[in-house]
Amino acid sequence: MGCWILNESLSVVLLLSWLGGNFYLFIDTFHWYEEEDAFLYTRVILGSALAWARASAVCLNYNCMLILLPISRNFVSFLRGTITCCGGPWKKQLDKSLKFHKLVAYAIAINATIHIVAHVVNMERYHIGQSKDAGELPNRLSYLGNNPNESYLNPIRKYDTNIITEVLTTTAGVTGLVISVVLILIMTSSIEIIRQASYELFWYLHHTFIIFFIVLVIHGTGQIVRSQTLESLMLHNVTYCKDHLTEWEETIQCPLPQFSGNKPSVYFYWICRAPCAFEWFADLLFLLETQMTEKGKTNFLSYHIFLTGWDENQAAHIALHWDENTDIITGLKQKTFYGRPNWNNEFRQLAYNHPSSNIGVFFCGPKALSKTLQKMCGLYSSADPKGVRFNYNKENF
Structure with a gap:
């Protein structure tokens, strides 16, 4: 046991550091989206599903940044040959780079699942926001954008619509579908039975990571989730105006919010x-x-x-x-x-x-x-x- 601790202590420290980074990013982002005034009106419609979606998205970005480093041969060779600290226990860590690659892949799969489920809930709540039973404030927020000089908060513009159709007409929806399909293909082809039966299939499908990263960049421009602008927050007092809908557009402190x-x-x-x-x-x-x-x-x-x-x-x-x-x-x-x-x-x-x-x-x-x-x-x-x-x-x- 003592030898194992001595030999694997650095691996444990690095693993805990990576896990700690994930937990910190998730908790910090979750708390920010739950408390930030700019997203108060967004939370009125979406609830905590907003924070779950955004926190998992940040962790996805973090792990997608790391996923290629352990299998970049030139990068690993550079570390082996040019950095003096890569001797002894540090050199052993480079030998375990493939294991770390798999761990990061698992983290991407978990966070992608959370992200997808959270956004499915978000789209359903956006849809409910357009119904008369949603409540006065969610209704008022969902109807914003129907008139000139208004910016919308709810991307679903009417209740009598199909959610799947609405999702697939947005940049975020289409790119999200492509990313999910590519990720499923990469993950399933990595299963040992499939990899041994057809290594070429594994190799070719793994190289769809190029599509994955290109579409991932586009995905972030979709803006399904919107925040209130800084200029609007300075003029529109959300803590007061959210409880006084009758004063919207009628008083100085409650102009229409802009997103x-x-x-x-x-x-x-x-x-x-x-x-x-x-x-x-x-x-x-x-x-x-x-x-x-x-x-x-x-x-x-x-x-x-x-x-x-x-x-x-x-x-x-x-x-x-x-x-x-x-x-x-x-x-x-x-x-x-x-x-x-x-x-x-x-x-x-x-x-x-x-x-x-x-x-x-x-x-x-x-x-x-x-x-x-x-x-x-x-x-x-x-x-x-x-x-x-x-x-x-x-x-x-």
């Missing part, structure tokens, strides 16, 4: 003096409006038409028909504004709706307005490299 990872969107501003200037373009906007509705992308295009010239008769006619579903001048769903835009308000709202984004501003019009917009771009671009940036482009006439 990271907004889908790309286009804001189109058109300023004209006479209503006749809109006529030739209204049909095209109506066509775009219809196509976006059919594709479920009603918030992709947000256009703002400003009429700067009108007489009293037009004003009376406009006021009389203001409550109709379509605009009296253009026939479009989005109403025409009267007067000139308040560019401070417009840029402030864009910066709030799209934090940590690069926003391209494209202008065609008179030089005086060009200077104003260029000034607004500089004024509302954040000094923080991670903040919002407005990039100005122009074509004068």
Whole structure:
């Protein structure tokens, strides 16, 4: 027993260090997602399944980083030949590199199982969040994103849908399926009976690790789970507002919460003096409006038409028909504004709706307005490299 302790003490220390790293990452990440205010509204819908999914994901990343090192022959040979500390007991550890590779593989399989189960639960809870029985706050959070200038939290946008179909239409869902299939093929082909019966099958399937790692990188961009942005947290007091839904959008401390990872969107501003200037373009906007509705992308295009010239008769006619579903001048769903835009308000709202984004501003019009917009771009671009940036482009006439 004493000899075994003496011979294997370093192996035990290294094994415990690796296990300790896994447990630390899992517990620390789990606690962070359970306590962080940025994920408070996400937890309202998902509960603890959020923390289980994210903690296992961090451990997956940790072990995927280590999995190739023990079987990298050049790396192991480098350690053997060039580092003086790799003598005696340290050299023996290099002889056990294949065993460590298998241990890391087991850890990947366990954490992948936890991650998959947790996200299956998450998708089901996202789906329930769209039902009327979910509760007032989960319902309100799930409905966010249905109107312009709102960012969504719940990726499932309606209750009457198939969860599997919804999952397989997302980047995270498709890549997650590919990763799972590749991992199953690699793990099953590593079973001793299969490996001995067909070593070529084992060898070829193991080399699908290239697909595994490429898709793993893409998988992380899916953003199924969203957090409240830092800018929104500073304006929207979550500890107060979560219990006072009636004050959302009504009081200063409860503006609508904004969440990271907004889908790309286009804001189109058109300023004209006479209503006749809109006529030739209204049909095209109506066509775009219809196509976006059919594709479920009603918030992709947000256009703002400003009429700067009108007489009293037009004003009376406009006021009389203001409550109709379509605009009296253009026939479009989005109403025409009267007067000139308040560019401070417009840029402030864009910066709030799209934090940590690069926003391209494209202008065609008179030089005086060009200077104003260029000034607004500089004024509302954040000094923080991670903040919002407005990039100005122009074509004068």
